[in-house]
Amino acid sequence: MIRKAKIEEVPVVQNLINTEAQKGHILPRSLSYLYENIRDFWVVEEDGQIQGCVALHVVWEDLAEIKSLVVDMVRRGQGLGKKLVEQAIEEARDYGIKKIFVLTYIPEYFLQFGFIPIDKSQLPHKIWSECINCPKFPNCQESAMLKVLEG
Template identity: 40%
Template sequence: MNTTITCRKALPTDVEALYELIQAYALQGIMLPRSREALLRHIDSFVVAEEAGRLIGCGSLFRLGADLVEIRSLGMADGYKGKGLGTMIVNALIEEARALQVPKIMALTYAVDFFVKNGFSVVEKEIFPEKVWTDCVHCSKQHACDEIAVVKLLS
């Protein structure tokens, strides 16, 4: 049976599945944890991918300034890596950024090759003081951050 994967805006009913997906990454130390309350509060910023009614991927946009948004909480269920799902979610988030008329989209990531393949460029994270002062000041890796910053200019 072939099923179709679709991307859509997240709904409040997605919070538990989002929490479980993000928590799996957070336990590995590769994504910041998000509480159920925070997910519900920011549900409008999330895009989810689903297959046969099951949430299999997610990502969100967070506004860091008038001209900059960040891709956050980009992840997928086991068995879906390398199948184009991440690109599908990132493309949905890029379209969202374009609709918001934001000219730059960035991410902090360990998956540099994935973002470069999707048109992002590696940059110094220090060029994003908005990010540093919003999240990095609260991160346990603040003084030893090993994530790489990437950016894409939207036209």
Template identity: 40%
Template sequence: MRGNSAMTRNQLIRPATIADVPDIHRLVNTFARRNLMLPRVINDIYERVYEFIVLRTGRGRSARLVGCVALHPTWTGRPGDVMGEVRSLAVERSVQGRGYGRTLVSKAHETARALGISKLFALTYVPDFFVKLGYRIVPRESLPHKVWTECINCPFFMTCKETPVVCDLE
């Protein structure tokens, strides 16, 4: 993912850097405070900055981070079998509806393919968005148990309202 950026119409999509972490933290937790996604602590974002893709609009000093997504590889427990989790997808409310979310997910797909990951999943409060992008809703039990090793520590584990979706990239 490093060094792989694209610029179109005053927007830059690229791998996140350490300098992006405070903006990623702010954006993700803005949505988390409204119960639209899970919160992320800043040290976790610093430690996993390599998983994030960011979208900035504007140029130079006026450029601002308006979207992010993370691609988290998850080993299923079977040799050579890795799924990618699309997580922390957020687009600033003031620029929603411009295709930035779709662009970020598309970039995550491109990154997954480059890594050799052919199946993605997401746990989402907005399954319709992902269905429009080729994902399908699946039963929670169909995801590998390894996926739930992080979920067990979530404060919402017992009352989880996220919907699991999967996408085959092949």
């Protein structure tokens, strides 16, 4: 079941994200960040357990970002990540958002959803404020991918 995260699930979501962040694949998230942004988050729940999460963060009138996509290591390869990304895309459509981007180390994963590679310089400056706190700044190898929503 894919649904919006609940406030009491913040510690579980943080554990999912920060376990993966230790491997350098995604950015870690503080409890403060997660409580402030919990309304961005979708989770996938199976057998009463949170198995994955994704966030859709609105950036500007026509732009949103997919963030913090992670599926528990033992549940990977079973389509959960795909469901989470599709849910985030659906939510963006419902909001009337025209473009979604993602900064990622696995750009090939996002091709299946219609994202295409773009130059990072095409993204607005305001999105880089987070990067200053990243240990990899300024030598980050993430790729920027963009999906334009039709209709």
